[in-house]
Amino acid sequence: xxxxYEPGLAIKDENSLALHRNENLFIEKEWFEYLTKEASLxxxxxFYPDPNYITLREELAKLHNVDLENIYxxxxxxxxxxxxxxxxxxxxxxxTILDIGFPVYAILAERLKYSIKKINRTETDxxxxxxxxxxxxxNSITGEVFSSKIFQTILNKKGSFLIWDNTYGxxxxxxxxxxxxxxxxxKSFSKYFGLAGLxxxxxxxxxxxxxxxxxxxxxYNVNSMVEVMALEVLKYRNKFEFYKNQMLxxxxxxxxxxxxxGFILSQSKGNFVFIKHSKFSAKWLENKFFEKxxxxxxxxxxxxxxxxxxxxxxxxxxxxxxxxLEQIISSKSDEMVKSYMK
Numbered sequence: 001x002x003x004x005y006e007p008g009l010a011i012k013d014e015n016s017l018a019l020h021r022n023e024n025l026f027i028e029k030e031w032f033e034y035l036t037k038e039a040s041l042x043x044x045x046x047f048y049p050d051p052n053y054i055t056l057r058e059e060l061a062k063l064h065n066v067d068l069e070n071i072y073x074x075x076x077x078x079x080x081x082x083x084x085x086x087x088x089x090x091x092x093x094x095x096t097i098l099d100i101g102f103p104v105y106a107i108l109a110e111r112l113k114y115s116i117k118k119i120n121r122t123e124t125d126x127x128x129x130x131x132x133x134x135x136x137x138x139n140s141i142t143g144e145v146f147s148s149k150i151f152q153t154i155l156n157k158k159g160s161f162l163i164w165d166n167t168y169g170x171x172x173x174x175x176x177x178x179x180x181x182x183x184x185x186x187k188s189f190s191k192y193f194g195l196a197g198l199x200x201x202x203x204x205x206x207x208x209x210x211x212x213x214x215x216x217x218x219x220y221n222v223n224s225m226v227e228v229m230a231l232e233v234l235k236y237r238n239k240f241e242f243y244k245n246q247m248l249x250x251x252x253x254x255x256x257x258x259x260x261x262g263f264i265l266s267q268s269k270g271n272f273v274f275i276k277h278s279k280f281s282a283k284w285l286e287n288k289f290f291e292k293x294x295x296x297x298x299x300x301x302x303x304x305x306x307x308x309x310x311x312x313x314x315x316x317x318x319x320x321x322x323x324x325l326e327q328i329i330s331s332k333s334d335e336m337v338k339s340y341m342k
Contacts, residue, residue, distance in 0.1 A: 006103075017321065019311040020297040022140070022272050024194035026243040026250075026314045032194070035232050043228040051219050056227050059234045060202055064176045069207040072214065074221050077167050077188035077201035078104050081134075084163060084184055084203060085112050087216045092132035092161065100303055102140040102165060124150050130159035138168040141299065141309060143268025145172055155180050167191055167201075171244065172269035179206045191271060193233055193240060200226050247271055251312045257322055261329050266307075276307045280329075288328045294321065 019025075057071040064070075074080040085095070085108050096117045097105045109116050119126050121144065127133060133154050137146040154162050161182045166174055169185075170192035176185055184205040190196040200222060205213070233240075251273070255265055258275055266274040276282065285308055286298045297309040313321040 016293040016295065017313060017317055018295045019272075019313060019321070020295040020309075021196075022191065022270065022309070022311050023196050024191055024243070024247070024271060025311065025317070026247045027194040027240075035229065039225060039229040039232050042232075043224045045224050047224075049220055049222065049224040049227055053222060053227060056222070056230055057202075059231060063234065063237070064204060066176065066204060067207065069210055070179070070204050071202055072205070072210050072217075073200065073202045074217065075201070076199040077165065077186050077190065078108075079199070079221065080186055080201040080203050081105075081163070081165070082108055082112075083213060083216055083221075084186070085109075085114070085134075087213050088132055088161060089114070092130075094132065096127060096131050096133045098135060098139070100139065100141050100301060101134075102136045105134050121146070124153065127154055127157060127160070129157050131157065132161045132163075134163045134165065136165035136167065138172050138269040140165070140167065140270070141301075141304065142266045142274045143168070143270035143272060144266055145269050155182055168270040171248075171271055176204055181206050181209065184209060189230060189233070192244065194243070195229070195233065198226050198229060200230055246315060247312050250315060250318055253318075254312060254322070257325070261325070272309050272311045274307055274309050282306045282308045285328070288331075289324065292324045292328075294324055 053073050054068065056073060057068050060071045060073070061068045072080065072083075074083055081104065089112055092114070094115045094117055095105070095109055096119060097109075099118045099120050106116060108114075114132075117131075121139075124146075135146060135151075137151075138144065151162060151164065154160055163184050163186060165186045167186065167188040168191055169187065184203050186203045187201065189198055189200040203210075203213075251271075255273060258265060258273065261277075262279065263275045263277050268274050277285070282298045282305065286296055289296050299305065299307065299309070
């Protein structure tokens, strides 16, 4: 039976704080409503979109200081990944992924009939020649990053191909600096730009790779409203840098609080923390936060079953989250003291 992706509970209740899906909550809803209105006035949905998405690709090329021919757009980062992996199936039958990483890789592998080789982040020396490697850096679960040296080692392997899922790259200040015939960078509008519901992803690669990839795409894989909305958003890059810095400031404050409360933190470069506590189980924490209408993410992977991932709460919800966190930890400490006194 085919695997299904479990994105976490969909919550639209304004009284709940959804921190379980790494959605960017720092961008004001009102501002997006304004941009949506502007886009609706410019998108002529009576007509088909440009199947080559020239204008959008030109703007993305300017953003990354590359050429139009280096850009491919698609239906979310996972849609782009599906297109890339569909193309590469002509060459590879197996894909190497991390034992902790974006679950969609394994789902796409099953769908496209790839066999899977899993390694942990300390075993990159096990990558051999003629391997297709798919890594997310920053990691979508832990937020950890790989050094450029590791990527270079993979690219130098004869017959290798690297798909670098860089969906969270803006938070880590990653820059596209070079092209290789065996490298594709995958990007998204879901995290940094906060447009998870828009479903727009893209990849950056050599011109020859993009040209070949275009032969595998659906004719219209991005709709007109999405294209126009993305073009509106790209006009305000400075504003998104402001939101990113807001998030990073809140993250720094939250990390300090978590450490003081006895949590162990990964070196996350994403818009989230990945944490565990020696005294409290991940399931207990998830349930206690849920009682306070706060959703956090716990994973079934045995390697990280006692960790939780929490998106950084926005400034207007930050104190509420911290107060809830401290109350939860305090309540457990009180329970432990009472149990000891008995």
